[in-house]
Amino acid sequence: MRMTFVPSSFIRPAVSPPFDNLAILAPGLLGASLAMAVRERGLARRITVWARRPEVRQACAESKWCDAACTEPEEAARDTDFVVVCTPVSMIAALAARVAPACRDGAILTDVGSTKSLICREATAAMPDGRTFVGSHPMAGSEKTGMDHARADLFAGRNCFVTPLDDTQTNAVDRAVRFWRDTGMDVATVSPEEHDEIVAHISHLPHILASVLSSQLAGKPADWPHYAGNGLRDTTRVAAGGPGLWRDILEQNREESLRAIEGFEDELHRLKAALHNRHFATVKSILQRGKEFRDRLS
Amino acid sequence: MRMTFVPSSFIRPAVSPPFDNLAILAPGLLGASLAMAVRERGLARRITVWARRPEVRQACAESKWCDAACTEPEEAARDTDFVVVCTPVSMIAALAARVAPACRDGAILTDVGSTKSLICREATAAMPDGRTFVGSHPMAGSEKTGMDHARADLFAGRNCFVTPLDDTQTNAVDRAVRFWRDTGMDVATVSPEEHDEIVAHISHLPHILASVLSSQLAGKPADWPHYAGNGLRDTTRVAAGGPGLWRDILEQNREESLRAIEGFEDELHRLKAALHNRHFATVKSILQRGKEFRDRLS
Structure with missing residues (x-):
């Protein structure tokens, strides 16, 4: 059951968060900030993370915003209903394709990449049945990179693009838009090419x-x-x-x-x-x- | 008699400031900030100002950093030993030439213009005997302009160019360099062309x-x-x-x-x-x- 989002300070125990299991793949500045915002705002019940470097996994595991730091991306994505791929743009489509089968049926996969046409086309083509890729570009980057600079309010008041293809499921698009709004962003929906x-x-x-x-x-x-x-x-x-x-x-x-x-x-x-x-x-x-x-x- | 500059907080009544009468022509952001710095650091005994607009003259006259606000540039420059021309670059050389005869014998005239070759050549050629033009470019501007944004510490820690010609009197160059250092700037001496x-x-x-x-x-x-x-x-x-x-x-x-x-x-x-x-x-x-x-x- 999907509930209307209520700011975390007003959440009563009986209200479910918008997502159940959420995975962040590659928590750098954007990914770690996103996990912090998700936790603070109560946007998912459980947050799993995949990071390549052991020291990053350890830092994640010790943080308040991560429930499990996995060594394999599929492991982090297992049984999730929302996955955010935060790698460099050249790896996004392949990684989304790789983890999609491990996700829950009905799962939405998105990303934070600065480019969209190639990623959306490739990732969408690679989705198995019951998984939907919806491209996103939260414009909250910085010349500072890495988890050390992450902060829960990185997204507040900034702009985010959500870039569905013509045939992307409307319900999935709506949930992705809602997710970014819930992190505090101003969301615009445009085509990947635009x-x-x-x-x-x-x-x-x-x-x-x-x-x-x-x-x-x-x-x-x-x-x-x-x-x-x-x-x-x-x-x-x-x-x-x-x-x-x-x-x-x-x-x-x-x-x-x-x-x-x-x-x-x-x-x-x-x-x-x-x-x-x-x-x-x-x-x-x-x-x-x-x-x-x-x-x-x- | 020229004394070594001593920070204003340590000035004893008997110590003379480096300059006697100083004129600022056209007090915008740079000119008004400079007058504030000169007053605060005790770099001149008296500060006169020329401003074209009556409301600017009035604001100057009411400030602590201006002893007289004049309607004519010659009037502001009369009997001064240091003049700083703060107009837009296209007016600097002509204004320096116009006020030079009113200055005290031995006076130094300088400016705050962002370009130097044309200004230094034209202003130097127009100087009467006993007056020396030494070009300056304090790099302390901003996209904010006007007296309202002026502040005494605008120059502190910023860079300033002093741009003598080959035959500019060394003593005048040294005094100009010292003046900008005394406002808190880091000064480099280069040719106008460089x-x-x-x-x-x-x-x-x-x-x-x-x-x-x-x-x-x-x-x-x-x-x-x-x-x-x-x-x-x-x-x-x-x-x-x-x-x-x-x-x-x-x-x-x-x-x-x-x-x-x-x-x-x-x-x-x-x-x-x-x-x-x-x-x-x-x-x-x-x-x-x-x-x-x-x-x-x-």
Whole structure:
């Protein structure tokens, strides 16, 4: 029986949580934060975890938010009705396919990957009967990674995409949406393709620009970073993110990222040509348009 | 007589401040913060101000850090031994030339402009006998502008460039360097040309990228900004700066800015080609090099 979610402080013993057995596969910053939020908000009766490294399993087993830390992903997923795959994007679809048979009939599998088209298509195609994959992308990452930075309120007030395919079961989509709302997130439901186009522009392109600028400046005299102000620090902050993770993200969202880069190159060329030709009214209009957009973000 | 600077809390009545009469022309964020720091640290006996707008003059006159708010710049500069021009870059050289004759013989004039080659050349050429222009660039700006955001500790721990020409009087350069150190800044002395090359890369280029990205995104669906995370917010923060101010900065530092843009385009093209050709090892190496640079900035 699925109950309407009630904030944990108001839960009475007789009220069941929305999920019974929930598994988190690969508890890094997002996975461990999610387990903490699930526990704090009473979103599942039992939380199991799979982590590859023994020291991570041990840390999980000693935490309040983990009831069992398993050495095999199938073991963590056994008899679960909700699984969240929190690995790097390149491993998500295969891992979801691998653990799905161990889940309870009717189980929902989701993920926290920053790309969606490939993952949703591959994971959905690999689901056995009675299991549904519903892609998710909670936008709560950080250039800080790992369980050490995890916190239960990581998701509160942040945005999450849920990305069903056309034929994904409505009931499963609704439950996934509800789950992320219950962690405190603002949820938007879009197709995987629309998701990938949006994040290519608002997340992957900013990352690319920060990384390329930082890589360019790495070739300049060694004393220049000393003169850097907060402007450069802010503009390049995301470039501190893991190169392996981001390589995978760009591989998975290659086409939309290339399109976003080309759109950027066009606009940069427009500013460069205006500056070159001393058309300072055009320079100012680009700066003005940029300012208006940025002011709306705040 | 010039005395060694002693922190204001230790000043005894008999110790003279480094400067006698100091003028701040155009007290915005930088100018008003500077006046506050000068007063708090006892760097001048008297502080006069010129502001174009009557309401700004009134606010200055009512503050603790201003002894006289004048309607004409010459009036504020009369009998001063140190003048700091805090206008937008396009007005600095002309204003320094205009007020120099009113200054005391031996006076030093400086500025807070983000570009230096044009300003230093023009202002120096316009100095009458007995007045020395020494260009400065305290890197303590913000996307927030105006006197309302001013604070005495704006400069503490930040970097400042002092940019003498080859034939600028050494004594004047030393006094300007000492002045900025006395406000709490870390001072580097470089040529105006070297300054402009450095800031084109570490300040103007990041601003250009933030503005161009924001301008590009301004043309996308109206709901996209809603999904933005902190990554996009940080990467674009400086794009909120004043378009008029930045148009002027780019006009003044046009050649170095164009060179910095071209260097960026080359590196972006390298990443784009690698992504296009599925050379993910190259993609990762650019991300890695960027991360190493960014980690050093922190």
